[in-house]
Amino acid sequence: xxxxxxxxxxxxxxxxxxxxxxxxxxxxxxxxxxxxxxxxxxxxxxxxxxxxxxxxxxxxxxxxxxxxxxxxxxxxxxxxxxxxxxxxxxx
Amino acid sequence: xxxxxxxxxxxxxxxxxxxxxxxxxxxxxxxxxxxxxxxxxxxxxxxxxxxxxxxxxxxxxxxxxxxxxxxxxxxxxxxxxxxxxxxxxxx
Numbered sequence: 537x538x539x540x541x542x543x544x545x546x547x548x549x550x551x552x553x554x555x556x557x558x559x560x561x562x563x564x565x566x567x568x569x570x571x572x573x574x575x576x577x578x579x580x581x582x583x584x585x586x587x588x589x590x591x592x593x594x595x596x597x598x599x600x601x602x603x604x605x606x607x608x609x610x611x612x613x614x615x616x617x618x619x620x621x622x623x624x625x626x627x
Numbered sequence: 628x629x630x631x632x633x634x635x636x637x638x639x640x641x642x643x644x645x646x647x648x649x650x651x652x653x654x655x656x657x658x659x660x661x662x663x664x665x666x667x668x669x670x671x672x673x674x675x676x677x678x679x680x681x682x683x684x685x686x687x688x689x690x691x692x693x694x695x696x697x698x699x700x701x702x703x704x705x706x707x708x709x710x711x712x713x714x715x716x717x718x
Contacts, residue, residue: 562653565710577683584682588675592668619656 557619561585564612578604578613585615593619648710650684652676655703669695669704676706684710 565578586600599618605611656669677691690709696702
């Protein structure tokens, strides 16, 4: 089974300022036993991963967009981060 | 542009023991300035993320499979982890 078939939706640019780096992180937790929600550590992982990224790049709260979906057999987490661009600032 | 169009390839089960939980993590770093490899922190993030997961689940070295691709404008990192299943062990 292919995980991440749920992605593939093109995201429209949020701002006109397209000269930014972007980091997209997708996590999928596929469970063998349906309904075993006790093993659902995606929310904790989300915090930890964002903290890990912050060790390398300064990112603000408003630069992080998180989407989580919980299913019976698969939970998924999507984190989109606008990185401080190395390019020249427009505006 | 849709990040993660590179996934979608179904992975064959590595073992016959399919009653395992799986965690798949995909990172894509999309650069606005091509060739700015100095901002390529995916390898470091890889370490940090696996460490973050280990805080919640005991995973062995052999349970982690990493694939990295570096492009001019996009670098991507795929981490596949076999989790210790909550289900009954087959065999």
